[in-house]
Amino acid sequence: MTQLDRQGTSDPVAVPFTPGMRDNPEELALIPDEIAREHVVPPSDDPTPTEQFTEQWRNASYNCFSSGHKFCREVCPVTQVTRNESWTPTAFHANVVAMDKGELTIEDVAADYVNCTQCGACELRCPNSLFTGDFYRFRTRTVDVVKAVRAFAVDSGVHQPQWRTWNARTDERTHEPVLGDTPVSQDHVRDWSEGLDIPIGGETVLFVDCEAAFYRTSVPRAVAQVLQLAGYEFGLMGEQWCCGGPAAEMGYVDQAKRFAQHNLDNWRSTGTRRVLVLDPHDYISFTEDYPKYFGDDYDIEVVLVVELFAQLIREGRLTPSVPIERSITYHDPCRLNKRKGIWKEPREILRAIPGLDFKDVDRVTQWSYCSGGGGGLPVEKPDLTAAISANRIQKASALEVDTLVSACPWSERPLGEAGRSESIDVVDIHELLAESLGIVVGGSRGGADGADPSRVETANDEPVGKRGE
Amino acid sequence: MTLVAERLDELVTALRTVLRDEQILTSKPDRYNRARVPAPFPVHRWSERLPDLAVLPTSTEEVAGVVRIANELRVPVVPSDGGTGLTDGAVPLHGGIVLDVKRMNQIKELDLENRTVTVGTGINMLKLNEELARHGLFYPDDPASYPCSLVGGRIGTSGWSLIGARYGHTRDLVLSFDHVLPTGEVMHVGDGIGRKISKSSSGYQLKHLFMGHQGTLGVATEATLKLYPKPEAELSPFWAFDNYDDAYRCVGALARAGVATFAGAVLFDEWKVAYLRRDDEAYIPQPADVRALVCAVLYGYEDEVRVGGKRLFRIAKEHGARYLGDEISEGDWAARHDRYATPLHGRTKAGQVVPMSWHCEDAAVNYTNLPAVSKAWHEIVADLRRRTDVFDDWGMFAYTSADTGVDYLTEIDVGIWEQQLDDRAWEMWVKAKRDIAAVAIAHQGSISACHGSCREGEVDLVPEELGRGYGVMLDLKRTLDPNNIMNPGKYLLDQAYDGSQR
Ligand SMILES: Cc1cc2nc3c(=O)[nH]c(=O)nc-3n(C[C@H](O)[C@H](O)[C@H](O)COP(=O)(O)OP(=O)(O)OC[C@H]3O[C@@H](n4cnc5c(N)ncnc54)[C@H](O)[C@@H]3O)c2cc1C
Numbered sequence: 001m002t003q004l005d006r007q008g009t010s011d012p013v014a015v016p017f018t019p020g021m022r023d024n025p026e027e028l029a030l031i032p033d034e035i036a037r038e039h040v041v042p043p044s045d046d047p048t049p050t051e052q053f054t055e056q057w058r059n060a061s062y063n064c065f066s067s068g069h070k071f072c073r074e075v076c077p078v079t080q081v082t083r084n085e086s087w088t089p090t091a092f093h094a095n096v097v098a099m100d101k102g103e104l105t106i107e108d109v110a111a112d113y114v115n116c117t118q119c120g121a122c123e124l125r126c127p128n129s130l131f132t133g134d135f136y137r138f139r140t141r142t143v144d145v146v147k148a149v150r151a152f153a154v155d156s157g158v159h160q161p162q163w164r165t166w167n168a169r170t171d172e173r174t175h176e177p178v179l180g181d182t183p184v185s186q187d188h189v190r191d192w193s194e195g196l197d198i199p200i201g202g203e204t205v206l207f208v209d210c211e212a213a214f215y216r217t218s219v220p221r222a223v224a225q226v227l228q229l230a231g232y233e234f235g236l237m238g239e240q241w242c243c244g245g246p247a248a249e250m251g252y253v254d255q256a257k258r259f260a261q262h263n264l265d266n267w268r269s270t271g272t273r274r275v276l277v278l279d280p281h282d283y284i285s286f287t288e289d290y291p292k293y294f295g296d297d298y299d300i301e302v303v304l305v306v307e308l309f310a311q312l313i314r315e316g317r318l319t320p321s322v323p324i325e326r327s328i329t330y331h332d333p334c335r336l337n338k339r340k341g342i343w344k345e346p347r348e349i350l351r352a353i354p355g356l357d358f359k360d361v362d363r364v365t366q367w368s369y370c371s372g373g374g375g376g377l378p379v380e381k382p383d384l385t386a387a388i389s390a391n392r393i394q395k396a397s398a399l400e401v402d403t404l405v406s407a408c409p410w411s412e413r414p415l416g417e418a419g420r421s422e423s424i425d426v427v428d429i430h431e432l433l434a435e436s437l438g439i440v441v442g443g444s445r446g447g448a449d450g451a452d453p454s455r456v457e458t459a460n461d462e463p464v465g466k467r468g469e
Numbered sequence: 470m471t472l473v474a475e476r477l478d479e480l481v482t483a484l485r486t487v488l489r490d491e492q493i494l495t496s497k498p499d500r501y502n503r504a505r506v507p508a509p510f511p512v513h514r515w516s517e518r519l520p521d522l523a524v525l526p527t528s529t530e531e532v533a534g535v536v537r538i539a540n541e542l543r544v545p546v547v548p549s550d551g552g553t554g555l556t557d558g559a560v561p562l563h564g565g566i567v568l569d570v571k572r573m574n575q576i577k578e579l580d581l582e583n584r585t586v587t588v589g590t591g592i593n594m595l596k597l598n599e600e601l602a603r604h605g606l607f608y609p610d611d612p613a614s615y616p617c618s619l620v621g622g623r624i625g626t627s628g629w630s631l632i633g634a635r636y637g638h639t640r641d642l643v644l645s646f647d648h649v650l651p652t653g654e655v656m657h658v659g660d661g662i663g664r665k666i667s668k669s670s671s672g673y674q675l676k677h678l679f680m681g682h683q684g685t686l687g688v689a690t691e692a693t694l695k696l697y698p699k700p701e702a703e704l705s706p707f708w709a710f711d712n713y714d715d716a717y718r719c720v721g722a723l724a725r726a727g728v729a730t731f732a733g734a735v736l737f738d739e740w741k742v743a744y745l746r747r748d749d750e751a752y753i754p755q756p757a758d759v760r761a762l763v764c765a766v767l768y769g770y771e772d773e774v775r776v777g778g779k780r781l782f783r784i785a786k787e788h789g790a791r792y793l794g795d796e797i798s799e800g801d802w803a804a805r806h807d808r809y810a811t812p813l814h815g816r817t818k819a820g821q822v823v824p825m826s827w828h829c830e831d832a833a834v835n836y837t838n839l840p841a842v843s844k845a846w847h848e849i850v851a852d853l854r855r856r857t858d859v860f861d862d863w864g865m866f867a868y869t870s871a872d873t874g875v876d877y878l879t880e881i882d883v884g885i886w887e888q889q890l891d892d893r894a895w896e897m898w899v900k901a902k903r904d905i906a907a908v909a910i911a912h913q914g915s916i917s918a919c920h921g922s923c924r925e926g927e928v929d930l931v932p933e934e935l936g937r938g939y940g941v942m943l944d945l946k947r948t949l950d951p952n953n954i955m956n957p958g959k960y961l962l963d964q965a966y967d968g969s970q971r
C-alpha cells in the first residue's frame with residue numbers, strides 16, 4: 001500500500017525533500033542540467049530602452065504572470081465596471097512579459113495603462129502578497145508597475161492627449177487645472193483661508209492639495225479651524241506648488257521631481273520641519289515619492305490630519321458635541337485604507353461625533369470600493385470614473401443612508417456627482433467634525449449643493465475631476 | 470491568428486450589426502491577453518495562440534448574433550469566462566473570436582420560495598454569495614478558484630467543488646441554462662425543459678452533454694442555480710501524521726463514515742508537506758516528524774456539526790492522528806483558495822528560489838489506487854527533475870469527490886520555470902503529461918476530475934479512455950456543429966470532419 005519505498009534508494013531526487021535545507025545531500029546541487037541557462041535573458045552590452053525597462057521589471061511581472069489566477073479581478077474597480085480582461089492587474093503584468101519577449105511594444109500597450117486608479121486593491125488581494133509575501137519580503141507591485149510603464153511611455157514619446165495637456169497646464173500654473181477653463185494660480189492658492197488669519201511659514205505648515213485649495217475649499221477651512229480650536233500652531237507655505245504626485249502617477253516623472261524640489265526648497269526657506277497633510281494623495285507623495293527622490297536628505301516629518309485629529313480627540317483636546325443627525329457610511333479612501341493601512345482613525349473620529357447613525361462597512365470589504373478618481377483616470381476617461389463612482393454610491397445606497405463620508409477631497413467631486421441622482425450627500429470627514437465642534441466652516445464644496453451659498457465661488461465651473469479615491 | 474486582413478474586415482463589419490464598437494476588441498494587447506490562462510504554456514510560442522479579435526457581449530441575443538455570424542463566415546469561436554481553466558479550454562488554437570461572457574454578470578431573479586437564483590454566466594461565485602448572504606443563502610460551488618472562476622466556465626468545464634461531498638458539484642448545482650448552439654440557435658437545457666426542475670425523466674438527459682464540453686458545443690448564457698441555507702457552522706480540523714500510510718487509512722475511514730455534514734476531506738502527502746516547509750514560518754511550522762496531513766470539513770447547523778465532528782475526531786485518533794489545534798485548522802481551511810500557484814515557492818534542487826508557474830495535473834482515482842498512482846506520478850516528475858531544474862515537485866493532494874469516499878480528485882502540483890522553457894523542455898513536459906494521464910487510466914481512473922483533458926499530452930489519451938464513447942463524441946460534434954465553429958482543435962474533435970483540418 002505504501003506510497004514510497006525509502007529503503008534502498010540512493011537517489012536523492014527519488015524521495016521527498018525541501019530544497020535549500022541545510023542537511024540536504026550535496027549531490028542535489030551537482031546534477032548537471034540539460035535545459036536551464038545561467039541567465040534567463042543573456043545580458044546585453046548595448047541594451048535598448050525596452051530591454052533596460054524589462055530587465056528592471058521582469059521578475060516582478062513574471063511573479064504575477066506565472067500565477068495569472070486573477071484572484072485580484074473582482075476587487076479591481078476598473079475591471080468591475082468594464083469587465084475587460086485587457087484592463088486587469090493580470091494584464092498589466094503580462095504586457096511587461098510580452099514586451100520582454102519582444103511580442104509587444106510600449107506603443108502597443110501604453111493606452112491600456114490609463115485604466116488603473118492605482119488604488120492598490122489587487123496587491124492586497126493577491127495571494128503572493130497575502131500569504132507568502134511576508135516570508136519572502138515580497139509584494140505584488142501593480143501600482144509601481146503601472147507607474148513605471150506610464151513613465152516609460154512618456155520617456156518614449158507616447159502620450160495620452162488629456163494627460164499631456166493636464167500636465168503642461170500644471171507646469172505652466174504650478175497647480176493642477178482643477179477649475180477647467182478658470183485659471184488657477186499662485187495668487188489664489190491661499191484664497192480659501194480668507195479671514196482665518198493663518199501665518200506664513202513656521203515649523204509646521206499645512207499643505208493643501210490643488211483640489212481642496214481651489215475647488216472644495218470647505219475642506220481646508222474645516223481643517224484649519226479645527227486646528228485653531230485645538231490650539232495647534234501651524235502656518236501656510238510660502239510658495240506652494242502642486243505636490244507633483246499626479247504628474248508622477250501619469251508618467252511625467254521629471255516634472256514631478258521638479259515640483260517636489262521646489263516644495264522641499266520652500267519648506268527649507270521657511271524653517272519648516274513638519275508638514276500637515278489633509279489629502280491622502282499628497283500623503284503618498286510625501287511619504288513615498290519624496291523619500292525616493294531625496295533619500296537621506298529628506299528630513300521632513302509628515303503628519304496626516306485625520307490621524308492627528310483622532311489623537312486630539314483621544315487626548316480630550318477636541319470634543320465634538322453638536323449632534324449631527326445624519327445616517328452615514330464611511331468611504332475608505334484607497335490611498336489610506338489600501339495603500340497605507342489607515343482605517344481605524346477615521347472611524348474613531350466618526351464614532352466621537354454625536355447624533356450620527358453610522359452604518360459601517362469593514363475595511364476588507366472596502367478593498368473592492370473606489371471612487372474612480374485616482375491615478376489620473378478622470379482626466380483621460382471621465383466616463384469611467386463616473387461609472388466607478390456610481391458603483392460605489394450604489395453600495396452606500398443599499399445601506400439606506402443619506403450621507404457618504406469620505407476623507408479624500410479628490411473622491412468627493414465624482415462621488416458627489418454620482419450621489420446626486422441617488423440623493424446621497426457626500427461630505428468630507430473634516431467638514432463633519434468641524435460642524436460637530438460648532439465651527440461655521442464656510443468655503444465651497446465645489447458643487448452648488450450643500451455649501452454655504454454665500455461662499456460658493458466655483459459653483460459654475462465645469463466639473464473637471466481628477467484624482468481621488 | 471488565422472484571418473487575412475480582408476476577412477477580418479468582413480468579420481468586424483458583420484459583428485458591428487450586433488455589437489457596439491466598444492464591444493469588439495482587435496488591438497494586439499487585447500489579443501495577447503486572451504491567448505493564455507493560468508496554466509504554464511510554451512511562452513516562447515505565445516504568438517501561436519492569438520485570437521483574431523475578442524468580443525464582449527452583454528446578452529443571450531448578442532451571443533447568438535456573434536455565433537450566427539461566425540457560423541456563416543466560418544470563423545472559430547472560443548468561449549471564455551474567468552479564463553482560469555487549467556486545461557487551456559479558453560485558449561484559441563486556430564485563431565478566430567474569443568467570446569468573453571464576463572459582462573453578463575447580472576442577477577436576474579432570486580426565488581426565495583423555490584430556493585433558486587438565475588444569473589448571467591459571467592458572474593463570480595464569491596460575488597454572488599455576497600448578495601445571497603443578505604438572504605441567509607449560499608451557492609455552494611466552491612472550487613479553489615472560487616474568487617476568480619465564473620459560472621459559465623464552471624458549466625464549460627463541469628467543475629469540481631471542494632465541498633462537493635456535501636452539496637454536489639457544478640453539474641448538480643446548475644439546474645438549467647440558456648445555451649447558444651454552434652449555429653446560433655438558442656436552446657434551454659435542463660432536466661426536461663423546466664427552469665427550476667432538479668429531476669426529470671423526460672427525454673434524453675441533455676444537461677450533462679452541454680456541461681464540460683469546453684466550449685466545443687456552444688455557449689451557456691444564463692443559468693438557474695440551486696441554493697442552500699448559509700451554513701451556521703463550519704468545522705475544519707487538520708491532523709498530522711508521522712507517515713503517509715496512517716494518513717491514507719485515516720482519510721479513507723473519515724470519508725466512509727457516512728457523517729451527513731461531511732463536506733470533504735483532503736490528504737496531503739509527504740512531498741506536499743516538504744513543499745509547504747519552503748515557507749515554514751509563514752505556513753504551518755511543524756516538527757520534522759510530520760510527514761502527512763489530513764483535513765476534513767463539515768458544514769451545517771451548530772448542533773449537527775458538533776456531533777458529526779466528534780465522530781470524525783474519534784476516527785482520526787484511532788488512526789494515530791495528532792490534532793493541529795483550532796487556530797491552524799481554521800486559518801488553513803479559510804485560506805485554502807489562496808494557497809495555490811505561489812511562484813515564490815519555486816526552487817532549484819540546490820535551493821535557489823526561482824519564479825515558477827503552477828501546473829496542476831488532476832485525475833479521478835479510486836481510493837484503493839491512490840498510493841500506487843501517487844508513487845508512479847512522483848517518479849515521472851522525479852525523472853524530469855533529474856534532467857533539469859525547469860521542473861519542480863510541489864507535492865500531491867487527494868480530495869474526496871463524493872460522500873461515500875469512492876473516488877478522489879488526485880492532483881500533483883508541478884512547478885515550471887517558464888522563463889527557461891524552450892522546445893526541448895516543452896517536449897519533455899508534454900511527454901510527462903502523457904505518462905501521468907496513462908497512469909490514471911492504467912489504474913481504472915479518469916484523466917481529469919475537474920479541469921478537463923484538452924491539453925497537449927493528456928488529450929492524446931482521451932480516445933483510449935473513452936473508447937466507443939469517443940466515437941459518439943465525434944458524431945455529436947459533427948451533428949451539432951456542422952462547420953466546426955465552436956472551439957475547434959479541442960479534444961481532437963477536428964477528426965470528426967473527415968480529416969478536413971482547419
Ligand atoms: C488557483 C486555481 C484553483 C483551481 N481550483 C479548481 C477546483 O478546485 N475545481 C475546479 O473544478 N477547477 C479548478 N480550477 C480550474 C478552473 O478554475 C475551473 O476549470 C473553472 O471552472 C474555469 O472557469 P472559468 O470561468 O475561469 O472558465 P474559462 O477558463 O474561461 O473557461 C473554461 C472552459 O469553459 C469554456 N467556457 C467558458 N465560458 C463558457 C460558457 N459560457 N459556455 C460554455 N463554455 C464556456 C471555455 O471555452 C473553456 O473551455 C482552478 C484554477 C485555478 C487557477
Ligand code: SF4
Pocket residue numbers: 063064065067068069070071072073089090093122125126127128140
Ligand atoms: S496580481 Fe496576484 S492575484 Fe492577480 S493575477 Fe497576478 S498573481 Fe494572481
Ligand code: SF4
Pocket residue numbers: 075076077078079088089092115116117118119120121122123142143
Ligand atoms: S491598483 Fe486598483 S485599479 Fe489598478 S489594477 Fe490594481 S485594483 Fe485595479
